[in-house]
Amino acid sequence: MAENMKHVVIVGGGAAGVSVAARLRRLAGGALDIVIVDPSEYHYYQPALTLVGAGAYQLAKTRRAAQSLAPSGVKWERDAAHSFDPAENRITLASGKTLEYDYLVVCPGVDLNWEKIEGLTQTLGKNGVCSNYAPDQAEYTWECLQNIKAGSNVLFTQAPLPFKCPGAPQKIAYLAADYLRKKDLLERCDLRFLTHGPAIFGVPFFANELVKVAARYDIDVRYQHNLVSIDGPAKKAVFEIVGGEEQGKRVVMDFDMIHVTPPQSPPLAIQSSSLANEAGWVEVNHNTMQHVTHENVFALGDVTATPNSKTAAAVRKQAPVVARNILNLMRGGALDAGYDGYASCPLTTAYGKVIMAEFIYGGKVTPTLPLHPAKERWLNWWIKVTGLPLFYWHYMLKGRTWFLRHNTQWSDSKASSD
Numbered sequence: 001m002a003e004n005m006k007h008v009v010i011v012g013g014g015a016a017g018v019s020v021a022a023r024l025r026r027l028a029g030g031a032l033d034i035v036i037v038d039p040s041e042y043h044y045y046q047p048a049l050t051l052v053g054a055g056a057y058q059l060a061k062t063r064r065a066a067q068s069l070a071p072s073g074v075k076w077e078r079d080a081a082h083s084f085d086p087a088e089n090r091i092t093l094a095s096g097k098t099l100e101y102d103y104l105v106v107c108p109g110v111d112l113n114w115e116k117i118e119g120l121t122q123t124l125g126k127n128g129v130c131s132n133y134a135p136d137q138a139e140y141t142w143e144c145l146q147n148i149k150a151g152s153n154v155l156f157t158q159a160p161l162p163f164k165c166p167g168a169p170q171k172i173a174y175l176a177a178d179y180l181r182k183k184d185l186l187e188r189c190d191l192r193f194l195t196h197g198p199a200i201f202g203v204p205f206f207a208n209e210l211v212k213v214a215a216r217y218d219i220d221v222r223y224q225h226n227l228v229s230i231d232g233p234a235k236k237a238v239f240e241i242v243g244g245e246e247q248g249k250r251v252v253m254d255f256d257m258i259h260v261t262p263p264q265s266p267p268l269a270i271q272s273s274s275l276a277n278e279a280g281w282v283e284v285n286h287n288t289m290q291h292v293t294h295e296n297v298f299a300l301g302d303v304t305a306t307p308n309s310k311t312a313a314a315v316r317k318q319a320p321v322v323a324r325n326i327l328n329l330m331r332g333g334a335l336d337a338g339y340d341g342y343a344s345c346p347l348t349t350a351y352g353k354v355i356m357a358e359f360i361y362g363g364k365v366t367p368t369l370p371l372h373p374a375k376e377r378w379l380n381w382w383i384k385v386t387g388l389p390l391f392y393w394h395y396m397l398k399g400r401t402w403f404l405r406h407n408t409q410w411s412d413s414k415a416s417s418d
């Protein structure tokens, strides 16, 4: 290795870590020594887990051996980052090994805190308690759905923000409702969507449409209801009301099936590090993704404190900015403030129908295709089920970046309703 070669350590080999490594290889060739640190055996294409839970996609197609995704020339350390010492440009791994770096990229995603809901870990995967958030449980969601009978109570919960893919808890609710409609069971079952938040979706433009979708299926939406405990064998779930006149009150609901979104947090190693803000998330410049105090540290993906929606779509736009900025910093150039908060959430409102929610910081709607973004479309379903997985494996994780730009000038008043 050349003496002046720069070392890049990437913590987390998920959507973000692999994309940045691949992009750096494309931009810098062999001029950088790049190591990805990740303890996982498998990498999942998580956006398709919703479809697996609805019986519309095979779990096996979402899974790859994690290390097989390392771009050529990039080393893979199968270990977890345990502590960070940014003053010394060093991290320590769970094994005790230390790695020194010139540039650090932090992207270990989020931890799923199943244990924060009393009784959940004992019953997840049985008694009708399921979650698409655990890859090995997504097929059980589909099993539960197929077992629903007339008279069943079916609950879908949404955790406190922030959590990854804020649309996922309701996407499975709509697919389940559509499945039950086709089986002529929808009108004979009671479906509820219980969310910690005060609105169905964070972007009002799309929330307006989603309220109509829920009403169409006669899903009873309850706001400010937070799941606190589950008794699987007794088939009872307890919710705490977290706002309004009844704040603090607890309500018990019977269920035959309950789809749970677990509370989520930054990984412990991040929370306890000097890279984290008070809430435990990595604080970076919202546009350059550079850490606010350590200039040779960048972060992206679900672990950052940036106010974008935590999605793989956001990662797709962040990764090229991070790769460019590492090289800009190395060469003494100005940083590129190129990330505008873009995120996309393909909202599966029925089998064969998706509203493609695309937006940037501030909730501004920014569609990529010249089609009215409020509409449920079969084309968007095709993009979700076929286009985006191909794009993810063969394009984004390979460090390719050319893609149609989202339209930041879009305005509802100027749009045709095609």
Ligand SMILES: Cc1cc2nc3c(=O)[nH]c(=O)nc-3n(C[C@H](O)[C@H](O)[C@H](O)COP(=O)(O)OP(=O)(O)OC[C@H]3O[C@@H](n4cnc5c(N)ncnc54)[C@H](O)[C@@H]3O)c2cc1C
Binding pocket: 011, 012, 013, 014, 015, 016, 017, 037, 038, 039, 040, 045, 046, 047, 048, 049, 050, 079, 080, 081, 082, 107, 108, 109, 110, 132, 133, 164, 165, 168, 267, 269, 300, 301, 302, 303, 310, 311, 312, 313, 314, 315, 344, 345, 346
């Ligand atoms: C059910 C579901 C549906 C979703 N639907 C969509 C969708 O439709 N569209 C969309 O764009 N996004 C969707 N997402 C979200 C998307 O998958 C994530 O936002 C994206 O994967 C974030 O990428 P990341 O690299 O930050 O985290 P991840 O891809 O989760 O990768 C994090 C990696 O870090 C590793 N790691 C953890 N701790 C450490 C440590 N201490 N040291 C080293 N490595 C560590 C992990 O093993 C993991 O491999 C969905 C997610 C779920 C669960």
